[in-house]
Amino acid sequence: MKSIKNSIGLIIILSIFMGCSDVVDFDPHDEYNVTELDYLKTADDYETMAVSCYTPTQWLNQIVVVGDIASDNAVAGGENASDVIALQQIDDFEVLTNNSTLEDLYLSAYEGINRTNYLIAYKDVNLAGETIEFEGKEALFGEVYFLRAYYYFNLVKMFGDVVLFTDRKLGLEDFGSLQRSPKEDVYAQIEADLLNAISVLPTTAAQQGRITKYAAQALLGKVYLYEEKFSESAAMLENVVNGPFTLVENFDDIFLLAGENGTESVYEVQYSNGQPYYNWGGQTRGQGNYAVQQCGVRGFSGSADMPYNAGWSTNLPTQDLAAAYEEGDQRKNATVFDVAAYANNNPSFGITFQEAPYKNTGLYNKKYLPRKGQTSGQVELNYENNQRTIRYSDVLLMAAEANLRGAAVNQAKAQAYLDMVRDRAFGDEDHRVTATVQAVWDERRLELAMEGDRFFDLVRTGQASSILGSGYNAATNGLFPIPQSEIEVSGLSQNAGY
Numbered sequence: 001m002k003s004i005k006n007s008i009g010l011i012i013i014l015s016i017f018m019g020c021s022d023v024v025d026f027d028p029h030d031e032y033n034v035t036e037l038d039y040l041k042t043a044d045d046y047e048t049m050a051v052s053c054y055t056p057t058q059w060l061n062q063i064v065v066v067g068d069i070a071s072d073n074a075v076a077g078g079e080n081a082s083d084v085i086a087l088q089q090i091d092d093f094e095v096l097t098n099n100s101t102l103e104d105l106y107l108s109a110y111e112g113i114n115r116t117n118y119l120i121a122y123k124d125v126n127l128a129g130e131t132i133e134f135e136g137k138e139a140l141f142g143e144v145y146f147l148r149a150y151y152y153f154n155l156v157k158m159f160g161d162v163v164l165f166t167d168r169k170l171g172l173e174d175f176g177s178l179q180r181s182p183k184e185d186v187y188a189q190i191e192a193d194l195l196n197a198i199s200v201l202p203t204t205a206a207q208q209g210r211i212t213k214y215a216a217q218a219l220l221g222k223v224y225l226y227e228e229k230f231s232e233s234a235a236m237l238e239n240v241v242n243g244p245f246t247l248v249e250n251f252d253d254i255f256l257l258a259g260e261n262g263t264e265s266v267y268e269v270q271y272s273n274g275q276p277y278y279n280w281g282g283q284t285r286g287q288g289n290y291a292v293q294q295c296g297v298r299g300f301s302g303s304a305d306m307p308y309n310a311g312w313s314t315n316l317p318t319q320d321l322a323a324a325y326e327e328g329d330q331r332k333n334a335t336v337f338d339v340a341a342y343a344n345n346n347p348s349f350g351i352t353f354q355e356a357p358y359k360n361t362g363l364y365n366k367k368y369l370p371r372k373g374q375t376s377g378q379v380e381l382n383y384e385n386n387q388r389t390i391r392y393s394d395v396l397l398m399a400a401e402a403n404l405r406g407a408a409v410n411q412a413k414a415q416a417y418l419d420m421v422r423d424r425a426f427g428d429e430d431h432r433v434t435a436t437v438q439a440v441w442d443e444r445r446l447e448l449a450m451e452g453d454r455f456f457d458l459v460r461t462g463q464a465s466s467i468l469g470s471g472y473n474a475a476t477n478g479l480f481p482i483p484q485s486e487i488e489v490s491g492l493s494q495n496a497g498y
Contacts, residue, residue, distance in 0.1 A: 043134035056112035064452030071454035234402035252334035276377020288382035299354035313356035337366035
C-alpha cells in the first residue's frame with residue numbers, strides 16, 4: 001500500500017547550466033557529479049522524475065482545508081483571532097492579497113507544472129539528443145499528463161485566469177513577461193492533457209496510488225462539470241460508474257488507514273510517515289499530511305486505549321453542517337466528531353480535553369482526526385493519512401448531476417446513482433428522495449463534507465451568495481486573489497474584488 005508513498009521524495013530538478021565557452025572552457029562536472037546531460041538516460045531516470053512529478057500533490061493539502069473553511073461547512077477555529085491568520089481571513093471573507101496559504105497553494109501547483117513540463121519536454125529526445133525507449137513509457141507519461149491537468153485544475157478553480165505554459169519549465173528570464181491566460185484556454189489544455197492520459201493509462205495500477213485510466217476519466221468528468229459541459233461529463237463519468245468500484249458498506253471505514261486505496265477509491269493523494277520531516281519553515285513540504293494535525297482536539301488525552309492524538313482545533317465543522325444530516329444517516333458520526341459526547345460515552349478512557357479557544361463549535365473533523373500510530377518524527381508534520389481526492393460516491397453524484405443538466409436529461413440514471421449513495425448512507429431503501437438538481441447538490445454536501453469540495457461546489461452552481469450570506473463578496477466571483485508577490489514580480493493583473 002505504501003510503495004508509491006515511500007517512493008515520492010523531494011527530488012530536486014537539476015539546474016540548467018549555461019555555457020560560456022567563448023569566455024572560459026568550463027566543464028560542469030568539475031563542480032558537480034551529475035548534470036542534466038547525464039540524466040534521463042535510462043528507464044529508471046524517467047521513473048524517478050515521474051515520481052517527483054507526484055510530490056507537489058502532497059503539498060496541496062490546504063486546498064481541502066480552504067474548500068470547507070470558505071464555506072458553511074467549517075470555521076477556522078484555532079487558539080485566537082491571530083492564529084493561522086491566513087485561514088481566519090478566508091473564514092471571515094477578509095482575504096488579503098498576501099495571504100500565505102493561498103500563495104503556498106499557488107506556488108505548489110506551479111512547482112508541479114514545472115516538473116511535469118520538464119519531463120514532457122524530453123519525452124521523445126533527452127538533453128543529449130538520445131531517444132530512450134522502454135516498456136511502459138507511454139503509460140508513465142499518461143500519469144504525467146494527468147498530474148499537469150490536476151495542477152492546472154486546482155489553479156483555475158481557485159484563481160480563474162492563470163499563467164498557462166506547457167513547453168518548458170520557467171526560468172528567471174521569464175519573470176516580468178508572464179501573462180494570465182483566459183480560463184477557457186486553461187480548461188482546453190486540461191482537457192487535452194486528460195484525453196492524452198486516458199488514451200494510454202491502464203485501468204489497473206502496477207502500484208497502489210498510481211494514476212489509472214479511471215482516475216483520468218473521473219477528473220475529466222469533473223472538469224466538464226465545472227465547464228458546464230454536462231453531456232460530455234455524463235458520458236465520461238459513465239466509464240467510471242461502470243468500472244470496478246463499489247461503495248464501502250460502513251462509511252466510517254473509508255477514512256481508516258485500512259481503508260486507503262480501497263474499493264471506493266478512484267484517486268487518492270498518497271502520504272507517508274516513512275521519512276520523518278522536521279522543517280516547520282515548510283510545513284506542507286514533507287511526505288506527511290500536515291492537514292491532519294489541524295483537525296485534532298486540543299489537549300486530547302486519555303488511557304493508552306484511547307485511539308486519538310491531540311491537535312490544534314482548526315478546521316472545525318459547523319453546527320449547521322451537523323444539523324443538515326437526517327436521523328439515521330451514518331455519515332454524520334463519521335464526519336462530525338462531538339468530543340464531549342465521545343468522552344461521556346467512553347468513561348473508561350479517562351478522557352480530558354480543552355475546548356477550542358476560538359470559534360468553538362464543539363465539533364471536529366472526524367474524517368481526518370489524528371490517530372495514534374499514524375505519524376512519526378515531528379508528530380504534527382508526518383501523518384500518513386491519504387487525501388481521498390475522488391471517491392466513487394463523488395463520481396455517482398457528479399454523474400447524477402450531469403445526467404439531470406445535460407441536453408438529453410436521463411432521470412432514471414440520475415435517480416439510480418442518487419439512490420446508491422443514500423441507500424449506503426442509511427443502510428436501507430427507505431430514505432430515497434426524488435433526484436432533482438438541488439437534491440443532488442444537497443447530497444454532495446452531506447457525502448463530501450470536510451473533503452474540500454463545498455466552497456467550489458457553491459461557486460460553480462451559483463449558490464455561494466445565497467448560502468454564504470452578506471459576508472461573502474460576490475464581486476470576487478468566487479475566486480481567490482492572485483498572490484501579491486506574483487503581481488509585483490511578474491506584473492500580473494489582480495482578480496476583481498481585491
